[in-house]
Amino acid sequence: xxxxxxxxxxxxxxxxxxxxxDLSLTVKPGERRLIIGPNGAGKTTLFSQISGEIISDSGxxxxxxxxxxxxxxxxxxxxGVSRTYQIITLFPKNTLTHNVxxxxxxxxxxxxxxxxxxxxxxxxxxxxLELLDQVGLKHRAxxxxxxxxxxxxxRVEIAIAMSQNPSLLLLDExxxxxxxxxxxxxxxxxxxxxxxxTIIMIxxxxxxxxxxxxxxxxxxxxxxxxEGDRDYVVNHPRTxxxxxxx
Amino acid sequence: MKKTATLLVVAFLxxxxxxxxxxxxxxxxxxLIAAIFAxxxxxxxxxxxxxxxxxxxxxxxxxxxxxxLITKLGLGHAQTAVIALTATTIMGMIxxxxxxxxxxxxxxxxxxxxxxxxxxxxxxxxxxxxxxxxISGISRPSPFGVNLDDSxxxxxFVLIIFLASIFIISRIVHSPFGVSICGTRDQxxxxxxxxxxxxxxxxxxxxxxxxxxxxxxxLYVYFHKYIHPTVMSITxxxxxxxxxIAGGAGTLTGPIIGAxxxxxxxxxxxxxxxxxxxxxxxxxxxxxxxxxxxxxxWAAEKIRLIRNKFE
Numbered sequence: 001x002x003x004x005x006x007x008x009x010x011x012x013x014x015x016x017x018x019x020x021x022d023l024s025l026t027v028k029p030g031e032r033r034l035i036i037g038p039n040g041a042g043k044t045t046l047f048s049q050i051s052g053e054i055i056s057d058s059g060x061x062x063x064x065x066x067x068x069x070x071x072x073x074x075x076x077x078x079x080g081v082s083r084t085y086q087i088i089t090l091f092p093k094n095t096l097t098h099n100v101x102x103x104x105x106x107x108x109x110x111x112x113x114x115x116x117x118x119x120x121x122x123x124x125x126x127x128x129l130e131l132l133d134q135v136g137l138k139h140r141a142x143x144x145x146x147x148x149x150x151x152x153x154x155r156v157e158i159a160i161a162m163s164q165n166p167s168l169l170l171l172d173e174x175x176x177x178x179x180x181x182x183x184x185x186x187x188x189x190x191x192x193x194x195x196x197x198t199i200i201m202i203x204x205x206x207x208x209x210x211x212x213x214x215x216x217x218x219x220x221x222x223x224x225x226x227e228g229d230r231d232y233v234v235n236h237p238r239t240x241x242x243x244x245x246x
Numbered sequence: 247m248k249k250t251a252t253l254l255v256v257a258f259l260x261x262x263x264x265x266x267x268x269x270x271x272x273x274x275x276x277x278l279i280a281a282i283f284a285x286x287x288x289x290x291x292x293x294x295x296x297x298x299x300x301x302x303x304x305x306x307x308x309x310x311x312x313x314x315l316i317t318k319l320g321l322g323h324a325q326t327a328v329i330a331l332t333a334t335t336i337m338g339m340i341x342x343x344x345x346x347x348x349x350x351x352x353x354x355x356x357x358x359x360x361x362x363x364x365x366x367x368x369x370x371x372x373x374x375x376x377x378x379x380x381i382s383g384i385s386r387p388s389p390f391g392v393n394l395d396d397s398x399x400x401x402x403f404v405l406i407i408f409l410a411s412i413f414i415i416s417r418i419v420h421s422p423f424g425v426s427i428c429g430t431r432d433q434x435x436x437x438x439x440x441x442x443x444x445x446x447x448x449x450x451x452x453x454x455x456x457x458x459x460x461x462x463x464x465l466y467v468y469f470h471k472y473i474h475p476t477v478m479s480i481t482x483x484x485x486x487x488x489x490x491i492a493g494g495a496g497t498l499t500g501p502i503i504g505a506x507x508x509x510x511x512x513x514x515x516x517x518x519x520x521x522x523x524x525x526x527x528x529x530x531x532x533x534x535x536x537x538x539x540x541x542x543x544w545a546a547e548k549i550r551l552i553r554n555k556f557e
Contacts, residue, residue: 074438102440106440106441114423114424117417118420118424
């Protein structure tokens with residue numbers, strides 16, 4: 001079986017600043033991978049390169065054996081790549097159901113229909129409601145995004161990501177800005193995601209992140225400097241030097 | 247409730263010629279044409295979040311093609327209408343392809359520049375357009391033997407096209423594609439990540455807007471039986487934009503109300519107030535200051551508050 005993600009010799013520069021340097025990474029299907037590194041290490045840039053929002057200067061990216069290096073960003077969702085954002089990007093003037101239904105519409109051929117009216121009892125909305133139920137937000141389904149709390153918005157982000165039934169899920173700091181209780185709720189939601197979905201997560205909360213990940217990759221100045229299991233990475237002198245600071 | 251209100255409004259619009267004088271019937275026709283035009287622009291501005299300052303080019307182009315084919319080639323109205331709508335929509339495809347290289351201010355300037363090319367052509371390509379003299383001598387069609395030179399019949403003809411256009415626009419904006427258009431307006435980056443081809447959605451919206459702009463142009467030239475380069479000027483485009491913003495961008499009824507207001511000020515009030523342009527400006531400033539999201543959203547909010555008070 002092909003690897004969930006294979007990145008070979010990826011490079012990206014913004015002017016003279018190299019944000020991704022000869023980066024190679026392999027993630028197995030069903031794996032839970034954590035990416036850590038200090039601020040400016042190029043973690044989010046790497047996610048944007050995988051999701052196609054940033055075009056790489058050189059190198060290749062394959063998802064489940066399919067080379068997506070040159071695929072436009074919108075087509076990557078159709079091969080199973082889904083992502084969340086460090087800064088929440090939802091549709092604040094719309095309801096929770098609408099947000100999730102819209103995400104499902106993105107990978108549906110139905111999205112080009114200009115004739116049929118999109119109604120509240122459509123299959124999309126029914127499924128959206130089920131997903132909101134899974135993240136514990138069914139009771140808020142008809143509220144606007146702008147009316148719910150930050151922690152709930154994070155849960156909607158996860159519902160949106162899962163609504164696309166992704167094979168590769170990129171979670172960019174899903175616990176950022178959450179209270180202790182909210183962190184536990186979101187962490188449990190992430191842990192509950194079925195193994196058919198491979199997850200790569202960027203997270204600074206080491207307590208939560210380390211308990212979640214099977215393999216950890218450490219980035220520094222756009223390069224992969226350490227990779228391995230939890231104990232190996234945490235005890236590695238380079239990790240301590242550039243990230244843990246002791 | 248909504249359906250009943252819509253039916254009442256439609257019944258009122260149908261009944262106008264039975265008790266109104268010719269002046270008001272003609273004003274009604276102009277208001278409906280302006281409403282189609284503003285609604286077409288609203289697809290771009292209100293739903294797509296793409297502010298254009300060159301939309302009048304589609305009205306003008308459709309009108310000029312119609313005028314030219316009728317007066318110079320002597321073609322029938324049916325052929326002319328098909329050619330004018332098709333050619334203008336194709337031009338919309340090309341302009342959309344060019345203008346959508348940019349968004350925001352860049353898009354605004356590109357639409358303005360492209361429309362100015364045609365405005366300049368209309369003035370300077372005298373052998374084709376008669377330049378500043380414009381093209382006159384255009385006749386109105388007689389569908390199924392109905393004489394549209396009669397202002398009543400012409401009003402009803404325009405009303406039918408208006409209702410059909412608004413119905414189609416309504417279906418589009420409430421369809422999955424319409425939901426996608428709004429998504430690209432609100433979070434284009436997110437929409438791309440969700441699998442939507444943002445550029446293509448915007449381009450199709452642009453083309454649809456140009457098509458309905460062309461429909462308005464066709465009716466415009468039938469009404470005036472004359473066409474002059476000023477219809478493609480920046481003032482015409484800005485006036486349509488004003489209708490959309492004043493009425494409420496991104497709402498179905500907003501541009502219609504905005505267009506009605508502007509046409510009343512332009513045609514009716516100008517008969518009593520010499521500096522009506524100043525009045526139009528003052529009304530616009532008032533709306534922007536006190537109803538920043540436009541008349542329709544402001545009224546909807548007030549109605550909601552009153553309802554809540556009594557519930």
